[in-house]
Amino acid sequence: MKVKPKIIVYIGVIISILTQTYGQDTTLSVGDKAPTLIIQKWLKGTPIKKFEKDKIYLVEFTAFFCPGCHLAIPHLTELAMEFKEEIQVVSIYTGESNTKDSTDVNYIERIERLVKRKGSGMEFTVGIDDYKQTTKKKWGVYAYPTAFIVNRSGKIIWIGNPNHLESDVLKQVVSDKFNTDEELSQGNKYTEHLDNILKIEKKGDYLTALKGIDSLIAAYPQRSELYEYKFRILARNNDERANILLQWMLNSNENYNWTGLREDAYLLSKYPDYGLALRIADIVIENVAYDVESKVNALNAKARIYLYKSYGGGNLEEEKRGIKKAIDIWQEVLELCNSNGILVDKAKEFKDLIYRYQYKMIVKTNEEEAETLVQQMLKDKLEYINWYYLLDDVLQLPTQPNYDLALQVADMAIITSPIEAMVLSSKKKKADIYATKGDLERALTTYREVVISSEKSKNQNLIKRYKKALMEFKRKFELEENNK
Structure with missing residues (x-):
């Protein structure tokens, strides 16, 4: 019986790309013997200690973070129910296991919650790869979800995406006509x-x-x-x-x-x-509603769409509406994070996003209120604020910037920026602020500090840039002195 073209499974391009990322050197092929499953914990169904002779298996490798994997669950359940007498369907969760500790409790509990919530909608065997991801490596899995059909002789006869696996293929496998x-x-x-x-x-x-x-x-x-x-x-x-x-x-x-x-x-x-992008965002949110952390990430992605939608058109009211929509979503996300004990740190991130975009929303219409907000942010020493970018916002006020406030923001940018280039840039902006204020002595000192720091970085482009900035400042300072 000829196989229908529509069920041919494509994994070659995906594997060729992802092998460069993961660097694994064991990729199984059709005809290879199926390796043993090394499982940290079986969560549902009959555990598979070894592949028994004269029995057929459908082995799927899946990951919690993978949307396509979640979409495969109802289809795998349908196949498991249709072939429950002939084929054992097993899903192995891997890709996120802890590689440092022998047991990743949070990860295991996360999968357990998923299995419990799915109930009869996940009617097949479920296990978790060991913490070293031994099974994943032995099977050479690079993309998720990836499924293998293991025949009665323990050999792999099909590899592909389970979402594309139709019952006609399994009927052929069962009848030895594949x-x-x-x-x-x-x-x-x-x-x-x-x-x-x-x-x-x-x-x-x-x-x-x-x-x-x-x-x-x-x-x-x-x-x-x-x-x-x-x-x-x-x-x-x-x-x-x-x-x-x-x-x-x-x-x-x-x-x-x-x-x-x-x-x-x-x-x-x-x-x-x-x-259309927002409709897609809503579909993703609905698909991951079973898991708080996944829902938090999906809601944040929707907020970002509103920001992109509102920027760049030159319409201030439209921009403010987009920011307001994003902030409303982040408020919802913040409540979700606060209600979940393991997402407390993530809650801080969204609190800071709310602060920063509130500033962006009001700064063009009420500078005094915007300055008050920045002062509150400085007082709270918010950890996840991107002070580096906020510094540009403070310096780009439509009227006269509050340079004393900008210096405080610059200090926070210098302390918190994770990249040396951002730290040096923040120091240079601080020197510029001193120069604009007329405090030439502090400006000169700060410019020199930037040059010294750039030399320590051994980045020739940075050294050249900040030496030039120092020379330009000195030249301007000398001209000002002569004019006096």
Whole structure:
């Protein structure tokens, strides 16, 4: 029986990219013997101590942070129920395990909460990889989710994304009619074709790439990632059809990788549709509602869309509305963090975001109120404020900046900035403030300190830049003295 083209699983491109990131050197192939599962804790179902002869297994590797993994859960449950007499479905959580301690309690409890909340909606065996991620490494997993079909002889006969695995494949496996060679051949052709399309687009011929992706879609209409590729090709080339396609995808109710598309929806193209981006953000929020930390991250991403939507148009009221929307979301996030004991530190981050964007919202209409807010921020010594960027905001007041306040912000930027270049830049801005105030002695001292610090960094570009700044200041100071 011939395998349907739409079920061929594409993982080649993903693996080739991610191997460079993780650097693992063990990638299994079809025909290899399935390694033993080394599990830290079994959470549900029958534990698998070894792959038994004459039994078929569907082994999925998944990660909590992966949206596509969560989308696979109901599909895996359907397959597990349909083939409960012939195939054991097992999901192994890995990718986030603690590599320092023998047991990552928070991680284990997180997965346990997920399994408990899913209940009968997660009707298959679930385990957690050991803390060294031994199983993940033995199986050579680079992308999530990745699934393996292990046949009755303990050999791997299929590798791919479980979201694309249909029951027809498993029926063929159960009846010993699955054609591994044909599957590999079709999969290689698919991967090669897709690789060529992406190379063509990279060379600048996006219309030819578009025709190519359309031909793949015609051959594999059920492959959701192809529509995502098409959208990105259109968006990267500022083709307004990108938004038409994205709207169609949203209306189709298919399981796309919405987390990946969320940022691309408004960052890739010159013609973003923020309304569509916000719809995607809401889908992601709904998909991760079971986990507080994931929901916090998804809400924060939605707040960022409002900020992008409001900036750059020159409309002050629109900008203020966007900031207000973002702040309202961050207030909700702050409440979520405060109600969850393990997110207390993250709560501080959002408190600081609220402060900083409140300043941005009011500074153009009420400078006195804005200064009062900065004074409160300085008093509270907020840890996650980006004082480096706030310093620019304080110095760019429409009227006369409060230089004494700016000096305090500069000191905080110098203390808290994590990058040496930012520290030096903050010191230089502090010297500039002294010079503007007319305190030339302190300005000269500070400029010299910047030069000395830059020399310690051994960065020639920084040394050259700040030596030049010192020389320019001295030259200006001498001119002022002569004019007197």
